[in-house]
Amino acid sequence: MTSPFSSCFGHSKQPPSCVSSQEEHLNDASATPASRRAIDGIDAAKCVFCNVTPDRFRIVIEDEKLICFTDRSPGAAIHLLVIPRNHIANVQSLTHNHTELVRQMQALGNKALDLVSTSNCAPERRFGFHIPPIRSVDHLHLHCLELPFKSQWKAIKYRLAEPPNHNYIKGWSWFVEWQQTCALLNAGRKIKISSC
Template identity: 40%
Template sequence: MADIQTKPGCPFCSATAEKGFNIVWEDEEYTAFKDRSPASAQHILLIPKTHIDSIKSLHQTDVARAEKMAEIGHSILDKLEVSQDKRRMGFVIPPFNTVNHLHLHVQELPYTSWLKSLMYRVAPGTGGNDKDFSWFVEVEQAVKILKKGQDVSVFAC
């Protein structure tokens, strides 16, 4: 079993069915559960069992982790029969996230309201950047940024 490190008081470090989480997928290193306040028909959060504060905590050495999370997210959406063109997966960037534990939003589009869609707005990169100013980064954008040795932030990167 993986060496799991948790943070006292972190609600996601104790994400279990016994604690009221609707678990949809789990292995030794990751857990996926339904979002308690979904922005779309299918809205799942995928977390590492080891506590990591956020996407801002990841670096070039964490590319494989981000890629693995994307792979798991796609597998979950495959099982839910969500078509490729209706998928959105990404991370909310602090200080705009609600829980300080790395979590990948695995979603089926469309969003339930235009207001919820604002939270997950994708800002494609321009001028050599992989993303522009936004508080959400798609998982593929995050992987590209990390591979270049850059940190993911709200600002263009």
């Protein structure tokens, strides 16, 4: 069954080119291996984002840790995705140890938007993650959007939610901004759709 949130990414039979987060975290005694949690029950060999190649994706920029490419189903005037090369299932798999990774993802996404933007003014930009179960690919990916949105439906899909009061970092929404993500991780809070 096709999800309305699917971005129509292709599938590959190629072996994965990224390392699972379990391998990355096994030597870190202070971290719970992300792949041991139920939300990380994905086979990296079947992950389309573990097989990003220039012949299958329009790569904008990359470095040793991250890859940025265009979204195949853009929600805004410009819509890019930034992924880690190492397989991390989704935003709920992150711990406080990943705060710097999130910052690096946003910085690369912003740099990539600068490279592809044709705007003469400073357009509004939005950077964030969808929260499970609302996601199209179970490999962490940061949405990097240069507005305006393509439709009202897309605006709803990437809607921001202010916290209801000072006890919360984000409000009720299936989309969490990168700054909210960092703040929640630093506070040791779980990222969820409800206010947190």
